[in-house]
Amino acid sequence: MPEILLAKSAGYCFGVRRAVDTALELAQKHQGKCSIYTLGPLIHNQRVIEQLKEQGIFPLESAKELDSVSEGIVIIRSHGVSKKVVDLLVQKGIEYVDATCPFVDRIHRIVSDESAKGRSIIVIGDPKHPEVQGICGWSNGPVKVLSDTINAEKFDDFRGCPVTVVAQTTFRQKKFNEVVEILIKKGYDIHVLNTICSATEERQKEAEEIASKVDAMLVVGDVHSSNTQKLFEICNTYCSNTFYVQVPEDLDLNRVRSVRTIGITAGASTPNNIIEEVQNHVRRTDV
Ligand code: SF4
The missing domain is CATH 3.40.1010.20 (4-hydroxy-3-methylbut-2-enyl diphosphate reductase, catalytic domain)
Incomplete structure (x- = not known):
């Protein structure tokens, strides 16, 4: 089995964790008695979005969809929105919770x-x-x-x-x-x-350090996540054997069966359980 070097900075950053926690706390508080929307997907991770839907938290694709909102609460995600959108929420009298990252x-x-x-x-x-x-x-x-x-x-x-x-x-x-x-x-x-953001800088620096000393590098995260794409770019510069992994099955184990060391990093919207699943998948190279 290859040695796995997992980046300490892999996974949710402070801002994303805060936004997800805010949404889950709201869902818990209202217990389905009021509609909860996020302005755009809360995070770039389809699996988490589906889990949020199960909790009654639904993404609006754009501010235009606010026209169809007559009740409920809108969450502004960590990316933030323009002043015009905040003004629109106020003007329409829509209750909102601002989870813009500080x-x-x-x-x-x-x-x-x-x-x-x-x-x-x-x-x-x-x-x-x-x-x-x-x-x-x-x-x-x-x-x-x-x-x-x-x-x-x-x-x-x-x-x-x-x-x-x-x-x-x-x-x-x-x-x-x-x-x-x-x-x-x-x-x-x-x-x-x-x-x-210093979290981004640290994550990128650590990814670079790990990628420069391993035989293969895995970047875990959604293909639409900009910070994950950048991590891939960095890792690929230092390790030509870099793979983009959204879910464990994306990695063909035959590609890494003969390597001695595998590095793993993950984007800011990747939950810990997916990182854990990817590690377990890599451990199957022994089978
Ligand atoms: S600025 Fe962005 S990357 Fe940094 S903590 Fe906030 S949401 Fe995360």
Whole structure:
């Protein structure tokens, strides 16, 4: 049986655990007597979403679906939402519980305050990610998203304006530094606030350390989870034998039967029981 090196940082991060616990506590409190919705899937893990449905917690796909909500409670997930969506909830008189991760909430406040002072905002992150869309929605003025160095090289807006730069919490530190470097070289007057979450940084660093010393590396998490995708990218750089595993069965044991060491890490929305199941699956290489 190969030696397994499990990352200490694998699995739920503080913000995701807080959001899941909030939802479960609400379900417990109301015992099915009132509808509970989450604005978007609470976490990127289909199995957990199905378990939440069994507890009476249903995801709304977008803010547009709020039109169909006439009663019940809406949970804002850890990614957060734009100010417009919060205003809409208030305007419609819908009861809501804000489970935005405090680290994301801090970025909302920075963007709101800095833009109110007349500074333009650059968010370094994935423009399609709901966290980034939510962050942009707190700006009182011009805001742009830069996803990589290619975008940064082409970027030519905000010339002569003071600019505040923030990051998507799960962005890769190295890529963030490279984009900032380009903006500085272009002569922008920037105030950089590194808002990458320390949990993400630690998880990525540990994944890199483990991946660089094992024969095979498993990254456990949902294929739609942005932080899991980034973990895969990092691990694959240091270990060419890296596998993306959503459920244990995704891993063909024949691919790892002859290796001596296997590293395991997992994204922030991966529950412990799936990580445990993956470890047990790997132990079957002996059979
Ligand atoms: S990764 Fe960090 S910022 Fe994002 S939800 Fe988790 S703890 Fe919060």
